[in-house]
Amino acid sequence: MIKKIKMREDGAQDAEGLSIDALARAGGSTVRNVRAYQDRGLLPPPERRGRRGIYSQLHLARLRLIVGLLQRGYSLGNIQELVAAWQQGRELSEVLGLEDELTRPWSREVPTLVSARGLSRLLGSYRPSDLARAVELGIIQRDGLRFHIKSPKIVAVAAELARIGVPIADMLDIMAGLRRNVEDVADQFITVTVRALDLEGDKMLPSAADVAQVAGLIARLRAQVGDAVEAEVSHAIEKALDRFLGKRLSQVIDALQRAPRPAT
Secondary structure, eight states: OOOOOOOOTTSOOOSSOBOHHHHHHHTTSOHHHHHHHHHTTSSOOOEEETTEEEBOHHHHHHHHHHHHHHHTTOOHHHHHHHHHHHHHTSOHHHHHHHHHHHHSOSOOOOOEEEEHHHHHHHHOSOOHHHHHHHHHTTSEEEETTEEEESOHHHHHHHHHHHHTTOOHHHHHHHHHHHHHHHHHHHHHHHHHHHHHTTOSGGGSSOOHHHHHHHHHHHHHHHHHHHHHHHHHHHHHHHHHHIIIIIHHHHHHHHHHHHSOOOOO
16 A cells, blocks of 8 residues: 655655655755656656655665765766666665665764754854864755754754853864764774675675675664664763763762761
8 A cells, every 4th residue: 555645845855755856955966967867767757646756765765876876986877887787687676675775874863954043043152163164074064044954963962062161163073083983983894794795806796695685784784783882982971971070079979978067
């Protein structure tokens, strides 16, 4: 049974569908390019709902794959040949399943769009250099006079720390360092996984028999790797709190115990 896909009045995305504008924005492309990719057969046509074309997460996964390959220097012709050759040797459902796992965002965060005034309400007072750094780190993306908050969680932490006097610039420096460390860990995870699956060198594309296995592994890693990293960060925060605040808290408790009690 096909679920009815609802669209908001602004033509954006709800839980079940994407307009062409929302698809292009989420995929890092443009409406014009999306239509061009459809004309070349790189993107399947949308589901028609009246006069509207409704795109799924599968369209978004394919669009992100195309954009990523273009950024790596592939031409549209190269991509068309690659997709055609891959699909000829594999079941379409297997190919799309692996493609979805490879290109689906690992983060569950939903970007938000705010005005300049809305950004000020979130962050309070900030310097132009703070905004420029956030854009450089990909936490915030400019969209005309508005801003896409790509990582609302990071912005929320920055806002909370800013309320107690921590400069936003310091928070962004911490995030830059964290990103470098996390990217190094991610590279190591992928390196050992690729080696274990024997996908190095000429075997970068798995055989038809291995496609489902690789897709399943990636799906499991999404949850497991995230949980592992979260657990390590939690342990590190606990150690840091104990190191910096534990001794001071002990001193405060000792002082309270030694303080003379008021006469009753």
